[in-house]
Amino acid sequence: MSPAPPGGSPAREQPTEKQPTQEERARGLDANDPLPTRRAEFLIPPHDDGEVAYFAGNSLGLQPRALRARLGEELDDWARLAVEGHLEGRRPWYSYHELLREPAARLVGARPREVVVMNSLTVNLHLLMVSFYRPTPRRPAILIEDSAFPSDSYAVRSQAALHGHDPDKVIIRLAPRLGEATLRSEDVVAYLAEEGDRVALVLLGAVNYYSGELLDIEAITAAGHAAGAVVGWDLAHAAGNVELRLHDANADWAAWCSYKYLNAGPGSLAGAFVHERHLADRSLPKLAGWWSTDPATRFQMAPTVTPVDSADSWQLSNPPILSMAAVLLSLEMFDQTGLAALRAKSRRLTAYLEALLDGVCAGRDAEILTPRAPERRGAQLSVRVRGRDVGPLTARLRHEHGVVADARRPDVIRLAPAPMYCTFHDCWRAATALAAVLDD
Template sequence: MPSHRSEFHVPPDPSGRYAEAAYFAGNSLGLQPRVIRERLHSELDDWARLGVEGHTEGTRPWVSYHELLREPAARLVGALPREVVVMNSLTVNLHLMMISFYRPTAERHAIVIEDSAFPSDSYAVRSQAAFHGYDPDEAVIRLRPRDGEAALRTEDIAEFLGTHGDRVALVLLGAVNYYSGEFLDIPAVTAAGRAAGAVVGWDLAHAAGNVPLRLHDWDVDWAAWCSYKYLNSGPGSLAGAFVHERHLADRSLPKLAGWWSTDPATRFRMDPVVTPVDSADSWQLSNPPILSMAAVLASLEMFDAVGLDALRDRSIRLTGYLETLLDQLCAGREVELLTPRDPQRRGAQLSVRIGGLRASEVSQWLRAEHGVFADARNPDVIRLAPAPMYNTFHDCWRAATALASVMDDHG
C-alpha cells in the first residue's frame, strides 16, 4: 500500500531542512485530511441555504446523519452495524457504558485496569466505584507488569482473573496502551474475564484505526473509542461505542436516556416515555453535532477506501523499520525501547526511554532542530507513532537520525 500523505495537510518543517515535518504525533492528534474542509463547507452551505430545513432537506439530512456512520464504523471495529454508534466523547461514552455494565455487589465490585491506564480512564473508574458507595482505593485493581518489564503479559492477566475473578465486576483495559504501545490480546483477555464472571469492556482510543479489530467475534461486551488520534477526525471530535448484540434487547440494563435514545420512527410524536430500540443507538442522548460528525464520516470513508488490513501491513513495516533504525543509529546512547518487539504485540507506536534528558525538552529539540514532531511523556519517554496513512519510510529515517543527533548534541 502506498502512502496517502498527499491527502493530508502536513505541518511545515520548523527547522527549514525540508518542506514538511516528519509527523509522529498521530497517537495524540492525527493530521487533517484535505477532504474535511470541503465536507465542512458543504454542511455550512446547507445551513446558510436551508436553515432549520437542513434537518430534512440537506445534502446529507441532519436528522438521520449519524446513520451514515453506522456501517463504516462497524467495519472499522469488526462489529455488526446495529452494535455501534458514533456519539459524545470517549470518557462520556465510558461512563454511559459503565452505567449499564458496572453492576457491583458487596462480593463482586472490583474494577480491573492496567496500572499505566490513561489518567481519564483511571478517574472514570474510580468515580464510578465511589458513586456506587465503594472505596476506589480498594475497588480499583491496577495490574502491573512484572518487575523489570514495561508491558503486561496476557498469561498474567488471565492468571489474576482465574484466581481473583470472583471479586471482579468489570475488566476495562486499553486495547493498545497509550504509554507503551502494547497491543493486548483482546480475545484471550476477554475470554478470561468472561470465564471469571466479569463484564469485559475495552478502551480503543489507541486501537481504532490502528490495529485490526473483531469485537463481535471476540465476544467483547462493550467498547468505546475516540476519533481524533489515528482516525484523524479533528481535535476533540466525536467518539464511538460498541455494545455486543446479546445485550441490545436487554431491558434490565440501566441507561440514561435522551431524545436520540428513542425509536426514530416515533421520535417526533414527542412522547413522554422512551420507545427503546434494540441497537447501540439506544445509548445515545442528544442529536449529534453535524460539523464534528461530517469530519468523522470523511475519515471513515478514507479507512473504507484503503482498508485496515492494508494499513496494518504498512504499519508493521514502518514500525519495524523505525525500530531497526533506532537500534542502529542510537546504539551506545541511553535509548531503551519500551514497546514490545513482537510486531503482533504493538500498534503503530514505539515508546523509547531516554537517559539524562527530560522528554519535553527532547521533543522541543526534535521539532525545532530537525522538524520531527514527537510526543513527550515526562520525565523520560518519547513516543513515536508512524501512522501508515501518512508517514513514510523517509520520515522514520528522519526521526531516528534526529533522536541520535539530539542525544549527542544535548546529552
Template sequence: MNTGAPESFGLADGEAEARRLDAADPGHRHLFHVPPADGGRHPEAAYLAGNSLGLQPRATRDELAADLAAWSRLGVEGHLEGERPWLPYHELLTAPAARLVGATPAEVVVMNSLTVNLHLLMVSFYRPAGARTRIVIEDSTFPSDSYAVRSQARFHGLDPDTTVVRLRPRAGEDTLRTEDVTAFLAAEGDTVALVLLGGVNYLTGELMDIPAITAAGRAAGAVVGWDLAHAAGNVPLALHDWDVDFAAWCSYKYLNSGPGALAGVFVHERHLGDADLPRFEGWWSTEAATRFEMTPVSRPPATVEAWQISNPPIFAMGPVRTSLELFDAVGMPALRERSLRLTGYLAGLFDEVTANRPLTVVTPREPERRGCQLSVRIGAGSAAELAKRLRHEHGVIADAREPDIIRFAPVPLYSTFHDCWRAAEALAATVAEVNR
C-alpha cells in the same frame, strides 16, 4: 501476512534508501495536510504524533463547507432536506465505523467524547454486587480512564483505593504479560465486576491480546470492556467475534477527525434490547420512527442507539464521516501490512540509535504485540525538552510523556520511510553517545 521490516535498514544507508522504500511503498500522504517543518532542510515535518492527533485529510475542508452551506441555504429544513439531512446524519457513520472495529451496524454508534461514553457504558455494565465489586485496569492506563473508574467506584459508595485493581508488569519489565492478566482473573475473578483495559496502551504502545483477555474475563463472570483510543484505526479489530461486552474509542488520533472529535461506542448484540440494563436516556435514546410523537416515555430501539442521549452535532460528524470513507477505501488489512513494514523499519533504525545511547525502546519487539507506536525511554533529562529539540532543530514531531517517554508513531496512511529515517537521525543527533 508480512510481519517484518524491509530487509535493509540503517542510518548509514541514509536518505537514498528511505526514498527508495517510499517509491516502492508510497502510502497515501497526498491525501493529508502535513505541517511545515521547523528547522533543518526539509519543507514538511516528519509527523510521528498521529497517536496524539491525526493529520487533517484534504477532503475535510470541502466536506465541512458543504454541510455549512446546507445550513445557510436550508435553515431548519436541513433536518429533512438536502444531500445529507441532519436528522439521520449519524447513520452515515454507522456502517463504516462498524466495519472498522469488526461489529454489526446495530452494535455501533458515533456520539459524544470518549470518557463521556465510558461513563454512560459503565452506568449499564458496572453493577457491583456482593463480593463482586472490583474494577481491573492496567497501572499505566491513561489518567482519564483511571479518574473515570475511581469516580464510578465512589459513586457506588465504594473505596476506589481498594475497588480499583491496577495490574502492573513484572519487576524489571515495562509491559503486561497476557498470561499474568488471565492468571489474575482465574484466581480472583469472582471479586471482579468489570475489566476495562486499553486495547493498545497509550504509554508503551503494547497491543493487548483482546480476545484472550476477554475470554478470561467473561469466564470469570466479569463484564469486559475496552478503551480503544489507541487501537481503532491502528490495528485490525473483531469486537463482535471476540465477544467483547462493550468498547469505546476516540476519533482524533488514528481516525484523523480533528481535535476533540466525536467518539465511538460498541455494545455486543447480546445486550441490545435488554430491558434490565440500566441506562441514562434522552431525546435521541428513543426510536427514530416515533421520536416526534413527543411522548413522555422513551421507546428505546434494540440497538446501541438506545445509549444515545442528545441529537448529534452535525459539523462534528462530517470530519468523522470523511475519515471513515478513507479507511473504507484503503482497508485495515492493507493499512496493517504497511504499518508492520514502517514500524519494523523504524524499530531497526532505533536498534542502531539506542545501542550506545541512554535510550531504551519499551514497546514490545514482536510485531504482533504492538501497533504503529514505538515508545523510547530516555535515561536522563526531560522528555518534553527532547521533543522540543527534535521539532525545532530537526523538524521531527513526536510526542512526549513526562518524565521520560518519547512516543513515535509512523501512521501507515500518511507517514513515510523517510519520516522514520529522519526521526532516527534526529534522535541520534540530539542524544549524545555514552562512553563504554
C-alpha cells in the same frame, strides 16, 4: 599501453558500484512499497522549506485536505435550508449518524447495529459503565492496567464512588512483572483465573497509550467471562491502528475516540460498541435522552422512551453535524484503503523504524519499551532515554529537525508511524534527528 596479461586483453580497473545511503534506501522503500502513501491528501505542518515528519498521530491525527470542502457543504446547507436541513440537506442531519454506522462497524469488527458514533470518549465510558458496572458486595472490583490513561483512572474511580465504594479498595491496577515495561496478556488471564471472583468489570486499553503494547482482546475477554466479569475495552489507541474483531471476540462493550489515528480533528466525536446479546436487554440501566428513543416515534413527543434494539439506545442528544462530517470523511478514507492493508504497512514501517532506533539507542543509554513482537504492538514505539528530560529533547526534534514526536515525562519519547501518511523516509529522519539530539 600496458602490456596485455598472458592470454588476455589489457587489464582494466573493475568499477565499484556506489552503495546507497540510508536515506536513499528509505526513499527506495517508499517507492517500492505495495501500498502507496496518502500523505499528499493531508495537510502537513511546514518546517523550513519542507514539511515535518509527523509521529504524533497517536495524540492528534493530521487534517485531511478534503475536510474543508466537506464542512463547507454542511455550512452551505445550513445557510440555504436552515432548520429544513434536518430533512432536506444533501446528507440530512436528522439521520446523519446512520451514515457512519456501517463504516464504523467495519473499522472495529462489529455488526452495524452494535455501534454508534456519539459524544466524547470518556462520556461514552461513563454511559456504558452505567449499564455494565453492576457491583455487588461480593463482586465490587474494577480491573484496569496500572498504566491506564489518567481519564480512565478518573472515570472508574468516580464510578466506584458513585456506587458507594472506596476506590482505593475496589480499583485493581495490574502492573507489569518486576523489571518489565509492559503488562503481559497472559498475566491478566492468570489474574482473572485466580482472583476474578471479586471482579465486576474488566476495563483495559486495547493498545496502551504509554508503551504501544497491544493486548490479546480475545483471550482476556474469554478469561473475564470465565471469571464471571463483564469486559469492556478502551480503543482510543486501537481504532484505526490495529485490526479489531469486537463481535467475534465477544467483548461486552467498547469505546473509542476519533482524533488520533482516525484524523477527525481535535476533540472530535467518539464511538461506542455494545455486543448484540445485550441490545434487547431491558434490565440494563441507561441514561436516556431524546435520541435514545425509536426515531419512528420521536416526534410523537412522548414522555417515555420507546426502546430500540441497537447501540443507538445509548445516545442522548442529536449529534453535532460539523464534527460528525469529519468522522464520516475519515471513515470513508479508511474504507477506501482498507484496514488490513494499512495494518500491513504499519508493521513494515514500525519494523523499519525499530531497526533504525536500535542503532540509535546502542551506546546512548536509551531503549525501546514497546514489545518486539509485531502482533503485540500497534503503530508506536516508545523510547526511554535514561537520565534525560525528554521535554527539551522533543522540542529540539521539532524545531531543529522538523520531527514531531510526543514527550511523556520524565523520560519517554513516543513515535507513531501512522501508515496513512507516514513514510519510510520520515522514519529515517526521525532516527537521524534523535541520534543528533542525544549526542549533543
